[in-house]
Amino acid sequence: MATNSHDVVIIGGGPAGMTAGIYTAREMLDTLLIEKDTCGGLPASTESIENYPGFPDGVNGADLMAKFKQQSERFGVKINEFEEVRKIESQGNLIRVITDKTEYEAHALIVASGSVPKKLNVPGESEFMGKGVSYCAICDGPLYKNKDVAIIGCGNSGLQEAGPLLGHVKTITFIEFLPYMTAEKILQDRLQKNPKTKFLLNHALTAINGKNIVDSVTVKDRKTGEEKKISLSGVFIYAGFIPNSKFLEGIADLDKYKYIVTNEDMQTSVPGIFAVGDIRSKKVRQIDSACADATIAAIAARDYIKEIKK
Numbered sequence: 001m002a003t004n005s006h007d008v009v010i011i012g013g014g015p016a017g018m019t020a021g022i023y024t025a026r027e028m029l030d031t032l033l034i035e036k037d038t039c040g041g042l043p044a045s046t047e048s049i050e051n052y053p054g055f056p057d058g059v060n061g062a063d064l065m066a067k068f069k070q071q072s073e074r075f076g077v078k079i080n081e082f083e084e085v086r087k088i089e090s091q092g093n094l095i096r097v098i099t100d101k102t103e104y105e106a107h108a109l110i111v112a113s114g115s116v117p118k119k120l121n122v123p124g125e126s127e128f129m130g131k132g133v134s135y136c137a138i139c140d141g142p143l144y145k146n147k148d149v150a151i152i153g154c155g156n157s158g159l160q161e162a163g164p165l166l167g168h169v170k171t172i173t174f175i176e177f178l179p180y181m182t183a184e185k186i187l188q189d190r191l192q193k194n195p196k197t198k199f200l201l202n203h204a205l206t207a208i209n210g211k212n213i214v215d216s217v218t219v220k221d222r223k224t225g226e227e228k229k230i231s232l233s234g235v236f237i238y239a240g241f242i243p244n245s246k247f248l249e250g251i252a253d254l255d256k257y258k259y260i261v262t263n264e265d266m267q268t269s270v271p272g273i274f275a276v277g278d279i280r281s282k283k284v285r286q287i288d289s290a291c292a293d294a295t296i297a298a299i300a301a302r303d304y305i306k307e308i309k310k
Contacts, residue, residue: 006032008301009097009106010077011085012244014041016277016290017112018068021077023298024110029305031077032106034099036084040065041114042278043287047138047164051184052287061138085113085247090270093308107308108301111248111260111268111275112294115241120152124208125237132214133235137161141168144234148173150217152205153238154181159191161236166196173230174199175219208235243279255281266297272308274301 008024010017013035024031033039043049046061055064073079080101088109089096095109117135119125125133134140137151138161145168151158154176160183162172174191179202181188191197200219206227207218214235220227243259253261253269259282260275262268268275274297277290 012112013039019294025075113244147233149234158238159187265300
């Protein structure tokens with residue numbers, strides 16, 4: 001395997017990774033960004049982002065992420081898409097990054113690998129993947145024109161994804177395990193007023209049913225224990241996320257949920273390794289907070305590299 005040297009390697013091409021690249025590249029640091037899919041991360045699959053500053057009428061997620069990428073490349077960030085990191089090694093003042101294609105060395109590593117949607121592991125979920133079960137409304141919403149669907153989860157993700165769905169479907173039944181919704185109040189108010197929506201709070205999804213495709217779900221009222229079937233054609237699941245941190249297990253400190261622990265400079269327990277965005281152990285995970293993390297980490301990485309090069 002060939003070894004390529006850089007000042008900074010960034011893992012992850014979402015808003016945090018690309019923001020970090022903008023800052024490190026502007027500091028004239030040789031910066032490589034590695035992304036296992038295409039750049040953009042989860043925001044790229046969101047129809048309308050309304051809480052990112054500077055866009056009073058909202059902005060399409062894919063369009064916003066395309067601008068992030070253009071800006072990072074403008075300042076000289078090298079971007080390798082469709083390359084996945086397998087292993088990290090710390091060797092003195094160098095960090096070794098091993099991917100499925102090659103190996104790299106860097107003075108500093110910024111981990112912005114984000115998270116992936118969590119599966120519920122209920123009967124029918126795996127069997128009907130792509131046959132009525134989806135984790136992306138913007139991707140699959142047009143398939144359910146004038147049909148009844150369910151969204152599992154009433155956090156920000158579930159309610160935000162309802163926006164593009166409502167333009168296609170007949171009705172949406174929201175199913176939430178908790179007795180209350182955790183999404184922003186403005187989203188709750190907007191969707192509760194829509195005649196196409198219905199909310200089942202304090203209910204658990206127990207099964208996804210069908211023959212060749214989904215035709216219903218079974219839910220359980222957590223207060224009364226009563227179960228019932230709801231006829232529908234599609235199920236969109238937004239039940240939380242799993243951090244993409246496996247390659248750092250045994251290397252840097254992780255919390256009990258496998259998110260990466262950092263200090264206020266985004267420094268992990270390993271000198272030269274920083275973590276930003278949704279992969280970091282914290283309470284708030286938003287695009288603007290991810291960008292803030294990345295800005296701090298990039299400046300800290302710059303100072304770290306200056307110090308070790310003395």
